[in-house]
Every structure is written in C-alpha cells, then in structure tokens.
Amino acid sequence: MRIEANTDVCIGAGQCVLTDPTVFDQHDDGIVMLITKHPEGEAAQRAREAVELCPSGALSLIEEPGDS
Amino acid sequence: MPASGDLADVEFPVARGCPFSTPAEYEQIREHSPITKVRLTNGGDAWWIAGHELGRAVLADRRFSSDRRRDNFPFVSTDPETRKQLQDQPTSMLGMDGAEHAQARRALMGEFTVRRMAGLRPRIQQIVDQHIDEMLSSEQRSADLVEALSLPVPSLVICELLGVPYADHDFFQAHSGPLVRHNTPPEVRARIQRELNTYLGALIDRKVTDPTDDLLGRQIAKQRAAGTFDRTSLVSMAFLLLIAGHETTANMISLGVVGLLQNPDQLAMIKEDPEKTPPAVEELLRYFTIADTVTARVATEDVQLGGTTINAGDGVVISGLAADHDPTVFTDPDRIDLERGARHHVAFGFGPHQCIGQTLARMELQIVFDTLFRRIPTLRLAAPLDDIPFKSDAFVYGAEKLPVAW
Numbered sequence: 001m002r003i004e005a006n007t008d009v010c011i012g013a014g015q016c017v018l019t020d021p022t023v024f025d026q027h028d029d030g031i032v033m034l035i036t037k038h039p040e041g042e043a044a045q046r047a048r049e050a051v052e053l054c055p056s057g058a059l060s061l062i063e064e065p066g067d068s
Numbered sequence: 069m070p071a072s073g074d075l076a077d078v079e080f081p082v083a084r085g086c087p088f089s090t091p092a093e094y095e096q097i098r099e100h101s102p103i104t105k106v107r108l109t110n111g112g113d114a115w116w117i118a119g120h121e122l123g124r125a126v127l128a129d130r131r132f133s134s135d136r137r138r139d140n141f142p143f144v145s146t147d148p149e150t151r152k153q154l155q156d157q158p159t160s161m162l163g164m165d166g167a168e169h170a171q172a173r174r175a176l177m178g179e180f181t182v183r184r185m186a187g188l189r190p191r192i193q194q195i196v197d198q199h200i201d202e203m204l205s206s207e208q209r210s211a212d213l214v215e216a217l218s219l220p221v222p223s224l225v226i227c228e229l230l231g232v233p234y235a236d237h238d239f240f241q242a243h244s245g246p247l248v249r250h251n252t253p254p255e256v257r258a259r260i261q262r263e264l265n266t267y268l269g270a271l272i273d274r275k276v277t278d279p280t281d282d283l284l285g286r287q288i289a290k291q292r293a294a295g296t297f298d299r300t301s302l303v304s305m306a307f308l309l310l311i312a313g314h315e316t317t318a319n320m321i322s323l324g325v326v327g328l329l330q331n332p333d334q335l336a337m338i339k340e341d342p343e344k345t346p347p348a349v350e351e352l353l354r355y356f357t358i359a360d361t362v363t364a365r366v367a368t369e370d371v372q373l374g375g376t377t378i379n380a381g382d383g384v385v386i387s388g389l390a391a392d393h394d395p396t397v398f399t400d401p402d403r404i405d406l407e408r409g410a411r412h413h414v415a416f417g418f419g420p421h422q423c424i425g426q427t428l429a430r431m432e433l434q435i436v437f438d439t440l441f442r443r444i445p446t447l448r449l450a451a452p453l454d455d456i457p458f459k460s461d462a463f464v465y466g467a468e469k470l471p472v473a474w
Contacts, residue, residue: 009420012173029174
C-alpha cells in the first residue's frame with residue numbers, strides 16, 4: 001500500500017496529522033507532508049482512516065502488488 | 069418532486085427543540101427519500117439532503133457553489149433590500165468557490181496547523197483554569213455556565229489569536245449572538261454588521277501603523293510585503309473568524325456539558341481516563357452537529373444525484389444533523405456513545421470548506437471537558453432540562469443560559 005498526497009487540493013484541515021503524526025505532517029503553510037509513503041501495521045490502518053477522513057480528496061491509497 | 073404527505077405544509081428551517089432529539093420532520097424526510105424538495109420559510113424551495121454519504125458527496129462536489137449572493141441560496145432572505153445589502157458586501161472565504169476560495173484559504177491555513185494550535189494549549193489551559201477559579205470562588209456554588217465559561221473561553225482565545233484587544237471582547241460576545249439567529253430583524257443585522265466592520269477596519273488601520281505579531285498583524289504584513297494589501301478582504305476575514313470562533317465552540321461547550329451530565333455512565337469514562345476525551349469530543353460534535361444547515365449550496369449545472377436531477381440554479385441544503393444521525397452510518401444514532409468512533413461526522417462540514425478552525429475547536433473542547441469535570445466533579449444541572457433555554461431558532465444551535473451548581 002502506498003499513500004499519495006495531492007498538495008494542489010489540500011485545504012490544511014489537519015485531520016490526517018491528528019490521525020497519525022508518524023505518517024502525516026504539515027508544512028508551515030498548512031499543506032500536507034508525508035513522512036512516509038509506505039506505512040505499515042497499525043500505521044497503515046490509521047493511514048486508511050486518514051484517507052477516508054480527508055475532506056478535500058488530497059489523500060489517496062494505492063494498493064500495490066504483494067499487499068495482503 | 070414535491071415533498072409527500074405532511075411535509076408539504078412544513079417550512080424549513082424547522083425549530084430544534086430538545087437537544088436530545090432531532091426534529092420529527094427530519095425523520096419524516098429520511099423515511100421519504102435521502103433527497104427531497106422542501107419549502108423554505110423565506111420563500112422558494114431547496115433540495116434537502118438527509119443521508120451521510122450523499123451529503124459528503126455534495127459538499128465535496130465543485131459543481132455546487134457556496135456563493136451566498138446567488139439566487140436561490142437557501143436561507144438567505146428573499147427580501148430585495150436584504151439581498152442587495154448582501155450582494156454589495158465583499159464575500160468572505162465562506163462564500164467563495166474554486167480558485168478564489170483556494171487562494172483565500174491558503175493565505176490563512178498556516179495559522180491553524182496542528183503544530184501551531186498545539187502551541188496554544190498552555191495558554192488555553194490557563195484561560196480555562198482562571199474561569200473555573202472564578203466559578204469556585206463564588207459562595208453560592210452555582211453559576212450560569214454560558215456566562216461563566218462557555219462564552220468567555222472561546223471569546224478570549226479567538227480574540228488573542230486574531231489580536232483583538234482584551235478590553236473589546238465583550239463587544240464581540242454581545243454582537244455575535246444576534247448574527248446567527250434566524251429571527252434577528254434585517255435592520256438589526258445590518259447595524260451590527262456595520263458596527264463590527266467599522267471596528268475591525270479601525271483595528272486593521274492601527275495594526276498597519278503599529279505592527280503586531282498576531283494573526284491579523286501577520287496577514288497585514290504578508291499582504292503588504294507582497295503588495296496585495298486589501299483592507300476590505302481583511303475586514304471580512306476577521307469578521308468571519310470572530311463570529312465563527314465565538315458562536316460555535318461556546319455552544320458546543322454548553323451542549324457537551326449537558327450531554328455528559330445527562331449520561332453519567334459516559335461522563336464517568338472520561339473522568340477515569342482522559343485519553344477517552346478526544347473520541348468523546350468527536351461523538352459530542354456528531355451528536356449535536358450545531359451548525360446543521362450552514363452547509364448549503366447552489367447547483368451551477370445540472371447534476372444527477374442518485375436518481376434525482378438537480379437543475380442548475382437549484383438550492384441544496386446538506387443537513388449536517390441529518391447526516392450525522394444517519395442510522396446506516398451511525399448505529400442507534402440518537403444515543404450518545406463516546407466510544408463509537410465518530411470521527412467521520414460532518415459537524416465541521418466536508419469538502420474544500422471544512423472548518424479551518426477545527427483543530428482549535430477540538431482542543432478547546434477537550435481542555436474544557438477534562439478540566440471542568442476534574443476540578444468540579446460534583447457539577448450538576450441546576451434546572452430541569454425542559455427549563456433550559458435552547459437556541460431553537462439559530463443557525464448555530466446551543467443554549468442561551470445553562471444553570472449549573474456543585
């Protein structure tokens with residue numbers, strides 16, 4: 001699983017950072033910054049939740065070969 | 069398709085009575101269809117979206133406009149005088165679309181990052197503690213919680229954040245309330261708007277002369293450095309943040325306290341374990357969804373929603389309260405269940421306009437609930453629920469007064 005962030009549509013709501021600050025951060029201007037594109041284990045679960053919660057559609061999940 | 073049965077006689081918005089039940093009309097609509105045309109009190113009609121999934125989809129769909137100056141925008145007065153007033157005013161971020169909205173939001177969102185908000189935590193804790201100290205120092209062991217805590221805490225926080233002098237926060241507290249009531253006469257609304265605009269204009273002028281390191285001061289400096297200083301847009305931005313900062317968190321504090329006191333088993337959970345407070349705040353936000361019909365739009369082109377065609381120019385109301393009580397998404401939605409996992413509520417809206425101050429609001433609510441029940445564990449309502457004046461006619465639901473004792 002890979003996470004992609006479209007910084008052009010991010011609205012800086014911060015929900016992703018609140019969901020998992022080990023995966024998501026914000027630049028000083030509020031735009032999302034990915035700490036890792038490949039979260040694992042529980043972080044992967046939380047990253048899925050963050051994608052679901054993202055209000056702007058900036059975050060997406062890409063399933064990759066080998067994902068169970 | 070006209071609304072069926074009794075609904076044909078109902079005009080929206082309907083009054084919201086007891087905080088522990090959604091209006092009966094909402095359930096009637098839900099049973100009828102997730103999307104229904106309803107009549108509006110101020111004339112005309114609009115589509116009413118009752119489902120969570122459909123609501124989120126519309127709020128994220130850029131074919132729907134937030135521009136309150138458009139004809140058919142739900143709940144905007146149809147009185148020509150009032151409409152003209154509105155159309156002559158510069159619109160705030162709330163009423164912008166597309167690239168114009170993105171630009172305005174991006175200029176501001178660095179002020180509300182999770183990191184910057186976390187930096188405010190000690191000061192907010194101090195403000196909350198000071199107000200609780202004052203409550204505890206009163207000999208009668210009772211207070212109106214709205215006056216003692218719910219309103220002054222967010223009022224001070226937003227004033228400090230923006231850089232509005234402390235001495236003036238009463239002025240905003242008094243002026244923000246009437247602006248979010250449906251029944252405020254247009255001339256009163258216009259007068260308040262004028263007074264606030266005049267005040268904010270003068271404040272911005274002072275900050276141009278004497279720069280300050282606060283949200284308004286930084287926005288002014290940024291615009292002046294870029295050669296894009298725009299006093300009018302700064303006034304409308306400050307106006308939006310002040311009103312939003314006052315009326316929303318204050319009402320959620322009062323209703324949250326009522327919700328917790330009426331559900332002692334739930335309250336016990338957060339008293340025992342403060343780690344449960346953040347999810348509890350999400351559930352309370354969901355349960356009360358105080359800004360129910362603020363999320364309205366106008367279709368800019370014909371749109372197919374489910375099997376229904378929304379025509380270009382039609383008004384649409386995405387009822388946040390209905391969405392957050394959608395039983396297909398939240399099991400047994402009329403019960404407060406702090407552990408249900410409610411983060412996907414739409415109490416802050418959804419899509420590009422989702423509340424810019426949500427991280428601040430969450431933190432204020434967490435600090436208030438934790439501190440209040442830790443420091444005053446015997447807190448109780450000092451009046452029967454039926455005697456508490458709830459804001460049944462407001463865009464932002466809440467309590468007028470909340471008598472408590474300990």
